[in-house]
Amino acid sequence: MTSTYDNHAFDLRNDPDFFALLTGSYKRIVGRALVEDGQGPDWLYSHAPFVVLAHNTLPDPRFIYANRTAQNCFEYSWDEFIMLPSRLSAEQPDRAERQRLLDAVTRDGFVDNGRGLRVARSGRRFWVENFTVWQLIDETGKRLGQAAIFSSWRDA
Numbered sequence: 430m431t432s433t434y435d436n437h438a439f440d441l442r443n444d445p446d447f448f449a450l451l452t453g454s455y456k457r458i459v460g461r462a463l464v465e466d467g468q469g470p471d472w473l474y475s476h477a478p479f480v481v482l483a484h485n486t487l488p489d490p491r492f493i494y495a496n497r498t499a500q501n502c503f504e505y506s507w508d509e510f511i512m513l514p515s516r517l518s519a520e521q522p523d524r525a526e527r528q529r530l531l532d533a534v535t536r537d538g539f540v541d542n543g544r545g546l547r548v549a550r551s552g553r554r555f556w557v558e559n560f561t562v563w564q565l566i567d568e569t570g571k572r573l574g575q576a577a578i579f580s581s582w583r584d585a
């Protein structure tokens with residue numbers, strides 16, 4: 430099954446429909462608001478003090494969204510991030526644990542208060558803590574990917 434977001438021709442940085450998918454699915458699945466009223470796509474991309482990442486539904490999912498905080502944390506530009514297979518956000522020994530987490534998200538809809546070891550472009554290893562990963566599911570029930578947020582990380 431392919432989705433709209435399996436094609437990287439889309440620039441989702443300030444896309445209102447993608448913002449609605451991120452925030453709407455988070456509210457429906459996790460039960461909390463992702464952003465405060467009045468905060469829109471530009472705020473989430475440019476000013477949010479927390480990391481927001483999303484990947485698509487390809488067999489080897491690729492990132493389709495990474496806000497500026499994510500870009501700074503992982504040391505990738507927008508253009509580099511959206512071509513990156515999401516598995517590469519973790520080093521090889523940590524990928525099995527990451528995949529188990531994503532499988533739990535697929536099964537349960539979301540995982541809250543997660544923790545994992547990740548790697549930046551430079552090779553810097555860091556712990557992400559208290560993260561939430563959820564299914565990107567539109568209002569018709571179509572699965573379009575998965576997204577993650579976290580605001581706490583520290584070098585390993």
